[in-house]
Amino acid sequence: MKYKSVEKYIIELIHNGSLNSGEKIQSIRRLSEEFNCSRSTIIRAYKELEDKHYIYSIAKSGYYVVEHQDNQDSNKENFDFLSAVPDTELIPYKDFQHCMNTAIRSYKKELFAYYNIEGLYSLKEQLKKYLQDFQIFTNTQNIHITTGAQQAINILLNMEFPNDRKNILVEQPTYHGAMEIVKNNKNKVFGIDVTKKIDLFLLEEIFKNHDIKIFYLMTRFQNPTGHSYSEHEKKYIVSLLNKYDVYLIEDDYLGDLDFNNKSHTFYYYDNSNRVIYVKSFSKIYMPGLRIGCAVMPKSLGEKFKNLKFTHDFNSPILSQGALEIYMKNGMFSKHLKKLKLLYQKKIKILLFYCNKYLGRNIRYSVPNNGFFITIYLPVSVDSTQITNTLNANNVHVKDCKDMYLNFNNQYNSIRLCASSIKIDKIEKGIKLIAQTVENMKIN
Template identity: 45%
Template sequence: MGNKYKEVIAEIQSRIKDGRLQSGKKLPSIRNFANELNCSINTIVKAYSELEKAHQIYSVPRSGYILVGSDKSAISEPIIIDFSSAGPDKSKMPYRDYQHCMNQAIELYKEEMFQYSEPQGLPILRHQLSKQIQDLQVFAPPERICVVSGSQQALDLLVSLPFPNQKETICVEQPTHFSFIDSITSRGLKTVGIEISQNGIDLDYLKKVFKEESIKFFYTVSRFQNPTGFSYTNQQKKEVVELAKKYDVYIVEDDYMGDLDTKKKTDPMFAYDPSGRVIYTKSFSKVLLPGLRLGMTVLPEVLLKDFIRVKFAADIHTPVLTQGALEIYLSSGMYKAHIQKLRRQYKKKGTILKQAYLEYLPAGSTFTGGDSGFYSTIELPGGMKAKDLVEHLKEKNVLVQDATNMYLPQYKKENLIRVSVSQVEDRRIPVGVKKIGDGIVDLQR
C-alpha cells in the first residue's frame, strides 16, 4: 500500500478546496472511489481511516462516510465556473495507468534513449496506430503514418510544405483554432475563409472557392470543430471530398476528437478517399494527457519524403520514451477502456449544456455545437461585443473565452464567445449558463 493512501487523502483535500466535496455531504463509496482512482479498496479504507482519526470525516453505518468540515479559507473563496479552460477533465485522466506504461517503456527503450530515433516515429508505434485508427474507419499502412509532437506540429509543417497541385492559397473554416490561425498569418500566406454556422458550411460557396481560387488545401475539423463544436454529416463530408477531387484541392482533416464520437456509423472524410487526397491528422491531447504532445498524421506517398525531411529539421524526432509508453498503452487495451468512459462523460455534459442553452439564453442569441462536451459557441445579439461580456461575467465568477482571435483578420467577428464544459462539474453547467444569459440581458439594458 505504501504511501498511496496519502495520495488519496491529497485528492480528497483538493476536492474540498475546490468545492466538489462539501461539509455534511457524503464521500464517494469505497468501491467507486477505488475504481475512479484506479487503486485498491484497502488504499481507500486506509485513507478514510486516517481522515476519521483526524476528525475530518465520520462514518454512518450502512450509509458511508460524511465530511465533517473543510478549509475555512477555501469556503470563503468564491466558486469559479470556468468555461474558458478547454483541456481534458483532470479527474478523469489515467495518470496511474500511464505511469505504469512510462515505467515499462523506460525498461524496454533504455538503450534507444541514448541515440537518435527515426523522424517518422517508432515502427512498433506506427504499426499499433495503424490498427488503432481502423476503429475510426481510417485504413492506412504504417508506412504512411508519421508520429508528430502533437497534431499542431503536423499542421504547421503542412502549411509551409509545397503540395503536388502547386497551389498556394489555404482555405480555412471561420472561426477555427487560434494556433492554426497563427501558423498561417505568421507566414503571410494567402487565405480564403469559409464561415461555419449551426448547419455547417455553404457547400455552394465552397465549390465557388475551389473553382475560382488556387486552393492548396482546405483545413477542416470534421468532428466537434473548435470552437463551434459542429460535426459534418457523412453526406456533407462526401460532398466536400468530391469537390476536392474535381478541383484538385487537398483536404487536411483534423480529427483531434474523433474518438469521442458516439455515432458508430460516422466516418471521417478520409474514408471517402484514402488514396491521398485527404491528409488525416489526429491528436491525443484532448483525450489523454496534453503534456505528452503526441499526435499522428496519415500522408500520401507523394508528400511523405518531404514531410519527414521537414519533420527532421523541426525536432529530429518525437521523444522515444513517450512514443514507447503510448504504444504500450494502446496495445494493452487501456486506451480503449479509457475512451469508452470519456464518451459517456462528455456526451452527458453536452446534453446538459444544450438543455441549459435552450432554457437560459435570451432571444437574439444563437449557439452551436456542444455534443462533445468540449466546445460550443454563443453568438451575441445586436452589436454586443464578446470582450465586454467576458469582463462582465468575470465579476460574476464565470469565465468564458472571446473567440475574436479565432478568425482570420479579414473575416473577424467580435460578437462570439467560446464555451467549454470539459472541466466544469455537471451540476454547475446550468448555473453558469444562466449567468451567461443574465449577463447578456444586463448588457442589453
C-alpha cells in the same frame, strides 16, 4: 522566443506584488522599447497572458491585472468553461505512470539516441490498428508521429504540394492554433463560414477561382462551434478536391467521442490521395503528452519528413513508448469508454441550461456531442468586454475573436467548453452568463 521572456517578466511582477489586482500595466509601445523588440512581440505576450487570466484589456484604455487565483477568496466559486483539457478526475495518472516506467525500461537505448523521425515503429503499429476503428486502413509507412497535432498542421500548411499552389483555405471560426499559423503565413489565406453549416456552392466557387493549395477543416465536433459534417457533405467535398486539384487537412481531434458508427472520415471517401488525416491525443488523454499523428499518401511522406526535421529530430521517445504500452494493454480503450459517456452527459446538460436561460433571443450552436458550443452575442455586447467581465467574476469563457481571419460584429461570439467544468456548476455558470449578457444589453 522573445514573447515568452516578456510573458515571464509580467507574471513575476504580478507574483512578487509589483503589479496589483486592477493595476494598469505598461503600454505596448513602452514595453517594446524596454525589451528592444517589435510591438507584435508584446501583443503576442499580452495575448498569452490574457488567455491565462493574468491580465485583461479594455478598449482604448490598456491592459490591467486580473484578480488572480492566489489573491482570491479561496471560497469563491470558479466556473471553468474555458479549459479544453480532459476532466482531471478522469486523467489516468497511475496507469500512465506505470506505462512511463515500463517505457523507460523497454526503450532505454532509444532514449539516449536520435530515433527514426517518422516515429516509434511499435507505436505506429498500435495506431494502425486503432485507426481501423475509424475506417482508416493504411500501412505504418504512411503514419507519421508528430509532436502534437499542432506540429503536423503547421508543417502541412507550409509544405509544398504537387498542385504547385500557395493559397490556403480555412473554416472560420476555427481552432486558434491553426488560425495563428495561417495568419503568420506569407501566402494568401481565405476563410469560409461554418457558423451554421458550410455553403458547398461557395466552397466550389473558392476552389474554382482562387488557386487553393490546401483546405484545413475539422471533421466533427469542431472547435469552437461543435459543428460536424454530414456524410453527404464529406462525399461532395472530396469530389470537389478531385475536380479542382485541392488537398485537405482533416483534423479529427475528437473523432474518438463519436457514438455514430456510420459516421466516416473524409479520408474514408478519398480515392485520389488528397486527404491528410491528422489525429491528436491532447483533448482525450493528456495535453502534456504532445503526441499526434498524420496519415498521408506515400508521395507526400518524404517532403513531410524533411520539414519535420527542421522542427525537431524526433517526437519524444518516452511519450511515444508510454502511449504505445497504454494502447497495447487495453488501458486506452477502457479510459475512452468512460470519457465518451461523461462528455456526452456534460454536453447534454450544458445545452439543456443554455436552452433554459439564454432563451430564444440568443443563438448558440447545438452539437450532438463533443464539448464545445458557441454563443453568438447581440451586436451591442462586445465579446472581449463580456469575456473580461465574466472573468472578473470567476466565469471563464473563450473570446472567439482570434478564431477568425478578420473579425467583425457579425461574428461576435464566445465559446463554452464542457470538458473541465464540474456538472454541479454548469447550471449556475450558464445562469451567470445569461444574466451578464442581459445586463450588458441594457447598458
